[in-house]
Amino acid sequence: MAELPTAPDPSAGPAAGTTFAEARAFPGAERPARTYRLDADGIGLAVSEWGDPDAPPMLLAHGGFDFAGTFDVFAPMLAAGGWRVVSWDQRGHGDSDRACLYSWEADLRDGAAVVGSLGTEPMPFVGHSKGGNLVTHLANALPHRISALVNLDGLPSHRAMSDMAGHERARRLRDEMDAWLQHRRGLVGRQRRPGSIDELAERRGRMNPRMSQEWLRYLVTVGAEQSDDGWRWKIDPSMRMGGFGPWQPQWSLLQLPGIGVPVLGVLGLDIEVMGWGTVPDEVLPYLPPGARFESLEGVGHFVHIEQPRLVADMILEFVR
Amino acid sequence: MSRSTVVTHNRVSLAVHEVDPGDPDAARPLLLLHGLGERTPRTTPGSVEWPGPVIGLDFTGHGDSTVPVGGGYTSEILVGDVDAVLEHLAEPVTILGRGLGAYIALLSAAARPDVVRGAVLADGPGVAGGGVHPGSRALVVPNAPSGAPDPYALMELARDVRPADYARTFAGFAVEASDLDVPIWVSAVVRPAWLEAIIDVPGVGLGPVSRGLETYVGVGSD
Numbered sequence: 001m002a003e004l005p006t007a008p009d010p011s012a013g014p015a016a017g018t019t020f021a022e023a024r025a026f027p028g029a030e031r032p033a034r035t036y037r038l039d040a041d042g043i044g045l046a047v048s049e050w051g052d053p054d055a056p057p058m059l060l061a062h063g064g065f066d067f068a069g070t071f072d073v074f075a076p077m078l079a080a081g082g083w084r085v086v087s088w089d090q091r092g093h094g095d096s097d098r099a100c101l102y103s104w105e106a107d108l109r110d111g112a113a114v115v116g117s118l119g120t121e122p123m124p125f126v127g128h129s130k131g132g133n134l135v136t137h138l139a140n141a142l143p144h145r146i147s148a149l150v151n152l153d154g155l156p157s158h159r160a161m162s163d164m165a166g167h168e169r170a171r172r173l174r175d176e177m178d179a180w181l182q183h184r185r186g187l188v189g190r191q192r193r194p195g196s197i198d199e200l201a202e203r204r205g206r207m208n209p210r211m212s213q214e215w216l217r218y219l220v221t222v223g224a225e226q227s228d229d230g231w232r233w234k235i236d237p238s239m240r241m242g243g244f245g246p247w248q249p250q251w252s253l254l255q256l257p258g259i260g261v262p263v264l265g266v267l268g269l270d271i272e273v274m275g276w277g278t279v280p281d282e283v284l285p286y287l288p289p290g291a292r293f294e295s296l297e298g299v300g301h302f303v304h305i306e307q308p309r310l311v312a313d314m315i316l317e318f319v320r
Numbered sequence: 321m322s323r324s325t326v327v328t329h330n331r332v333s334l335a336v337h338e339v340d341p342g343d344p345d346a347a348r349p350l351l352l353l354h355g356l357g358e359r360t361p362r363t364t365p366g367s368v369e370w371p372g373p374v375i376g377l378d379f380t381g382h383g384d385s386t387v388p389v390g391g392g393y394t395s396e397i398l399v400g401d402v403d404a405v406l407e408h409l410a411e412p413v414t415i416l417g418r419g420l421g422a423y424i425a426l427l428s429a430a431a432r433p434d435v436v437r438g439a440v441l442a443d444g445p446g447v448a449g450g451g452v453h454p455g456s457r458a459l460v461v462p463n464a465p466s467g468a469p470d471p472y473a474l475m476e477l478a479r480d481v482r483p484a485d486y487a488r489t490f491a492g493f494a495v496e497a498s499d500l501d502v503p504i505w506v507s508a509v510v511r512p513a514w515l516e517a518i519i520d521v522p523g524v525g526l527g528p529v530s531r532g533l534e535t536y537v538g539v540g541s542d
Contacts, residue, residue, distance in 0.1 A: 041461050041472075042389035091390070100331045101380070101392030105476055109391070112459040141457045170489050177431055184400040185407055187330040238330050245396050246486045251454055 018197045018217050020226075026218035028308075029072040033079075035095075038088070040113035046095035047088045047114065051079025057118045058319070060087040061111060063129030063154070063274075065207075065235060067094030069222030074304040077312035078126075088114045090131075092236035094223060102239065104137075104247070111138050115145050122147035122261075124319045128304055129154050129274070136255045143260060148319045150264045152311065153301050155256075156249035157278040177244040190237045194230030197221070204233075207274055210300040249276075256286040263291035264318045266311060268299040275301030292318065324384065329404035335384035336405055340364045340374040347372030347537045348437060351413040353402065353421030356446025356477050357469045359383030367529055368416065371537065375413075377405050379424075381470030391462075391472025395423055395449070395480050402428040412437045414536040416529065419444025420477055422508060423487075426518070429504060430490035433497035438536030440505045441515065442529050448512040450479035484517035495523030500539055505532035 032048035039045075048068040058078060062070055068087035075085045089096040091110055099106070111134055115123075125146050127135035132154015139149045164172070195203070201216035208216065224231040256263070265287065271277050280295050287293060294314065296303055304311045323338045337360045339352065350370040354360055360376025360383055368374070378385040379398050402424060406413070412435045417425030422441035429439040462471035494503045502525040508515055518524050525532060 041391065042464065091392075097389075098331075099390055099392055100386065100388030101390075101394075101397055103392040103394050103397075103476070105479075106390060106392035108457070109459050109461060113461075137457065141459045170492065173489060174493060180396075181400065181403050181431055184330065184403065188328050243396070245394060246481050246483050248483075 018201075020197070020221055023197050023201075023217035024221045026073070026214060028076075029218055030076040031072060031222075032068070032075070038114060038117055040091075040110045043091050043099055043110060044097040045088045045091065045110055045114065047086065047117075048075075049087075050075040050085045051083055053084055055079075055082055055084040056121070057123045058083040058085050059111075059115060059118070059123055059125045059135065060085055061125070061127035061131030061134050062087060062090065062093070063131050065093070065239070065241070066129075066131075067223045067234070069094065070219060070305070072218070072222065074308045074312060077308055078315060081312070081316035086114065086118060092239050094234055098236040098238070107134055108137055108141060111135070112142060115142055121145075124148040124150065124315075126150040126152070126315060127154055128152040129276075129301065133252050136252065136259075139259050139261065140255055146261050148262045148264070149259055150266070150315050150318065152266045152303050153268050153275060153278075155265070155267075155278050155283055156252050156276045157282055158249040158253065173244060176242055180240070180243050183240050187238050192232040192235070192237045194227070194232050197224075197231055200224055200231050200233065208302070210270075210272060210306065211302065215305070253283070253286045256283075256291075257288050259288050262318070263288055264315065265291065265293045266303050266314065267293070267295045268301050268303045268306070269295050269297050270300045272300045325408075327404050327408045329380070329401050332380045332386040332388060332401070334380065334386075334401055334404060335360070335378040336408070337376045337378070337384075338373065339376050340370075342373040343371055344373055347414075348411065349373040349375050349409065349413045350533070351402075351405070351415045352376035353415060353417035353425050354379070354382065355419030355421055355444030357382070357474055358418070358445060359468065368533065369530065370533060377401060378468075379421075379473075381465075381473035382468050385468070387465050387468050387470045388472075391470070391476055393470075393473050393476040393480070395420075395427065395477065395482070398424045398477075399427045399431055403431060406432055406435050411435070414533070415439040416442065416533070417444075418442050420446030420449075422447060423449065423482060423514065426487060426494070426504060427490050429498070430493035433494055433503065436494075436498075436503070437539060438500060438503060438505065438532070439494070440529055440532035440536070441508055443508045443510050446477055447508060447510055447515070449477070449482040449514070451481065452483045452513045454481055455479070482512070482514040484513045487514035488517045488521060491518040491521040491524055495521060498523075500536075502535060505535060507532055
């Protein structure tokens with residue numbers, strides 16, 4: 001396996017427009033060995049697999065606004081440890097169908113459909129960010145199918161909410177609702193903004209400031225598509241960060257204590273924009289007996305992208 | 321036979337029915353929001369007296385509106401349905417919601433206090449939702465929909481979580497931002513936690529549907 005850059009270098013890359021071939025040549029990145037579509041209650045999910053098709057399966061769930069291709073460096077490392085690594089683009093993300101409706105329940109059902117397509121035996125569930133939260137909920141909904149749970153920086157913080165005065169919480173809810181309704185009113189016929197590979201990478205970099213432009217450009221070649229006027233991220237333009245609803249971060253933490261299989265939680269300690277700002281003290285009281293918890297100093301929210309070797313080895317040793 | 325209009329909310333075509341043309345000069349339109357699994361009635365229910373136009377929205381997955389593939393319903397998305405209709409109508413309305421529609425009426429009154437001139441919350445199917453916090457989860461897949469109502473809607477909106485403080489916050493929004501003295505009117509006799517939590521909010525009225533409608537028919541539209 002090639003050595004991977006671990007430090008972000010925003011200045012990396014040629015000044016002129018990066019070509020597809022240049023952007024695609026990211027060291028260590030490997031497109032999935034197999035891709036196919038799976039029907040999940042009428043929604044077509046794009047499934048990606050790395051590794052030996054006869055090896056035992058390991059489920060890998062991506063975060064919000066990501067796609068399975070964000071595992072192109074990480075998943076091959078897990079696969080090389082003797083696993084058939086299976087990920088899917090969540091509805092509206094990557095190459096999966098765009099849906100009329102999106103919800104937490106729907107994402108969970110889609111995930112359960114992927115699990116259901118992988119035989120009947122228990123397997124490790126691994127997820128990052130929203131994907132970590134998803135597999136944590138799936139661990140409770142499908143206890144007969146999970147053998148180990150790995151949550152990579154995927155537990156929301158309740159501290160920010162509980163520290164907030166009631167009127168401040170209400171104001172936030174009001175703002176979120178207003179912004180969400182405004183967004184919904186502008187959706188008919190909406191498309192994502194086109195641009196060059198470099199422009200899309202640069203835009204994504206604003207939300208992922210710790211990632212190298214080289215990696216972000218690679219992601220464009222997988223998670224965006226080209227048409228006459230440029231590249232556009234494939235993600236459904238009707239999707240939007242945030243939204244309003246009754247959901248409380250506490251509800252996710254409450255999924256943890258009852259999990260009956262080995263649990264590994266990994267937290268990046270450097271707080272950043274896409275992360276949830278969760279700190280170890282919030283999670284520890286909710287871990288089930290015997291759970292292993294690792295906090296990584298100097299690592300941000302995308303622990304598996306900043307430190308793929310370290311995190312993959314940690315998981316491989318944990319699920320062995 | 322009532323006339324119907326199609327209003328687009330993202331990828332969903334919403335059916336908006338004219339239940340009774342009424343006298344547009346006598347009162348602003350009354351917007352009916354049906355209960356879970358229902359659809360807009362063909363005629364004005366006997367208990368409803370409204371001199372102005374009476375219209376009704378079929379929520380996503382209900383009546384003549386689009387039945388989406390693969391579910392994913394939340395109450396919040398139905399607030400988006402109502403908001404699409406409010407944008408289309410471009411005039412103030414009074415809302416009468418039954419069951420699920422009562423909950424959506426509350427959220428809509430909070431979201432658009434300038435155009436929702438009173439919301440009457442009445443008994444009906446789906447009023448309880450899934451309680452105040454998530455229950456144990458079973459990932460059940462219903463049979464493929466063969467039309468409305470969408471079984472995903474029935475399943476998901478019957479389990480939709482409605483915390484009491486969440487509902488109370490929305491009642492507060494409606495009362496704060498509306499210039500009506502009593503912008504929310506609770507007629508429902510069945511009161512799950514979310515409804516119980518709002519009845520003592522100052523500015524929330526209590527009584528039969530007829531009295532709620534009488535209250536709102538008289539108030540000015542601007």
